Amino acid sequence: MTIPLLALTAALTTACSSPDVRFASPAVAPSAKVSSLYGKLEVVEVTLPTYAASENIFVQGADGAITELGPLWADDPARAMTLQLARDFAAITGAIAAPDPWPFRSFPDAKVDVRLEEMLATEDGTFRISGQFFVAPEEGGRDRSGQFGISVPLPEDASISQIAAARSAATTQLAEQIARRGLR
Template sequence: MLSRFTVLVLTALAACSPLAERVAMTPLSSSVELRPLVGSAMIRTVSLPTYAAAEEIAVKTADGRITLREDVLWADEPERAVTLILTRTLSDILNTDVGPDPWPFIGLPDVSVDVRVERMLGGLDGTFELRGQFFVASEGVNFRNSTHRFDIIEQVTDGSVESIAAAQSAALLKLAEQIGAVLGR
């Protein structure tokens, strides 16, 4: 059991340590505009690998290992941020009601989109990789259920957290456009 003195010392040390920097995932605007085939779509909470769902920013080292940068953190929970970025971007592309899970509107959405990411990682090798599958399921209308794979590679200009975050934003934009192509024309 810790003494009161030990607890006070640990608390004081924690208070003196510098706070980690925070980096936000930034949504990018798409130039793609499609006519929606559905009236509404729900983006289920995006499933990320453990390292990508962490608050710390994951980086692939030169030898292929994944390390977490503890000095720089995401500004928001990654699964929530990715879900909201895809929701916002897809809404702009389709110009229709797109919402996150839980569905914020009354009634069922026409379709739901379930995104499962296998790999979401940038590294010192100059690339950012976003790979996985998304599933479109009919909820409120007759729409063909379907499965789609994605494998998106973006360039990382340098090994900095800022360039990894920029490449991730570009990859998420491409993913939203791929999902839009399934739900619109």
């Protein structure tokens, strides 16, 4: 009698569950061009706050509460942002840029480390990222660091696709800021 009951439970669970809905952040081509002191850049995996490190997409309400929206990011957010930063640094500076671990035989000229303390949409109509960045040259040069706070406007009643596009735009703005403040 337990096997039919288990089979019925499994069938009901399968019928009631829906497939995960996932959203990718579309690529945004950086428009800035900044010369870099470094020809080869290694981008350390971006660190995120606990809520943002999950696949869930979050929004912060007027009362400050951070809640899940339901749909998921298409890729691990730390991995996706790291790859985008590497791609954007290459486009902005002309340097060879790659995520950690460094895939080439020669060593990178500098490492870029980004640590976010905030990454979310807000009910007041923005997508925000904030945190710190660190640039550590392998030889010579001086270490650099800085703080950032980037807000990308969202339309009223923004869709998840618009939130994903805003995350991509915020990441590109971050790459441009780091290039200007830490790579030249």
